[in-house]
Amino acid sequence: MLNRRHIRKKVMQSLFELQLTNSQNLDPAYKKLNDSLQNVHNLYALQLQLFTVILQKAQKLNKASQETLLSANKSDKAVRLVNNMFFNHINSSQELAMFIENNKLANWELDDEYASLFLNEILSSEFYQKYTQESSSFEKDRELILFVFKKIIAPNDKLYSYYEDSCISWVDDLPIVNTVILKQLKKMNIAEPLEMVKLYKDAEDKMFARTLLNKVYLNDDELAKYVDEKTPKWDADRIATIDAILMKMAICEFLKFPSIPVKVTINEYLEIAKEYSTKKSSVFINGILDSLSKDFKEANKLQKMGRGLM
Structure with a gap:
């Protein structure tokens, strides 16, 4: 039932709440x-x-x-x-x-x-x-x-x-x-008992939400640094909280999730940005992520596994 985009939205909302409450737990x-x-x-x-x-x-x-x-x-x-x-x-x-x-x-x-x-x-x-x-x-x-x-x-x-x-x-x-x-x-086949649609496609999807939340939260300083380097003329307060969270989540996927293609990550977060932020935000986020992905590739930091994942 749940696709990865919807799971990402739930993680984004959790990270947003963590930032608002400044919780360390x-x-x-x-x-x-x-x-x-x-x-x-x-x-x-x-x-x-x-x-x-x-x-x-x-x-x-x-x-x-x-x-x-x-x-x-x-x-x-x-x-x-x-x-x-x-x-x-x-x-x-x-x-x-x-x-x-x-x-x-x-x-x-x-x-x-x-x-x-x-x-x-x-x-x-x-x-x-x-x-x-x-x-x-x-x-x-x-x-x-x-x-x-x-x-x-x-x-x-x-x-x-x-x-x-x-x-x-x-x-x-x-x-x-x-x-x-x-x-x-x-x-629906009425010849067989009705089975409810499962919440997750598989065990990997079930773990994805918790793993993404954990890795973004624990690597927040490192992820924020990459955003700062690409926005030197911007005060942190000028970047919308949602936009910052989405960029950090995407960067985390670039670096910490070897099975997720770069293009998939960028497309997913651009779509989420269009829904939760503004059109200008999606253009801004796209520019930052595209530039960072190229930098990571040149620096050999994209350790993606499988064909077509770069």
Whole structure:
């Protein structure tokens, strides 16, 4: 789920907080970094769980209709949703249920109005009206769940605000989580139990965040010196804190991470700078990093392993 760029963003935020607090203790920083990364997985689980709570609301609506014999009201329309193969497949996932329980994610138990809101939007949508008039099929069921996610859940402003109030980092995490879920829905195989997407691609990615934070922090003076040498006419205060952190992280990757190509490092931090700083900052950072990479190469300081890594 997490790509290296998102991991770099989390490390950048941790380094920024360390600098603001002037902390000399890395243990709390490691914990906060780990918690921030774990929160991405929590958000993913909550977004996925929305399908189960919507389905459960529809089931209750259907049951109430049958018990009160209100055959003409809108609850009858929920029958097709209740029988949707993909909603039921997610709802039957033991792995998702265990994750929710183990991480004590009670959001939709405490704030169940979102499930009601989404159910009402689904039942009143033109797409759903057409869906109920067509014959049931595997593909039609997939089309419905994709519609619900892309058009109702993902773009919902109230849900966005809710996540922002619940955990500030979720604002940054939501786009990557939504992309992962959309891909998962498109490829979902209902013949096999639903497995949650793993937080990290592999053990190396899992260690990357902690290692990068550690190496940048412990080598701060050395990394800052390289920036200072390339900006002799600049006072340190004139360089934005975020820009300085991004440059030090990139220089650290140049010198301390032999498996990461120089071009990849530069491109990654330029993209992060565009998101968190200014366009002028990305141009400034690009000039510094490009110049330093050439200096390091000439001085034989780039000990990169593998073909095409220089």
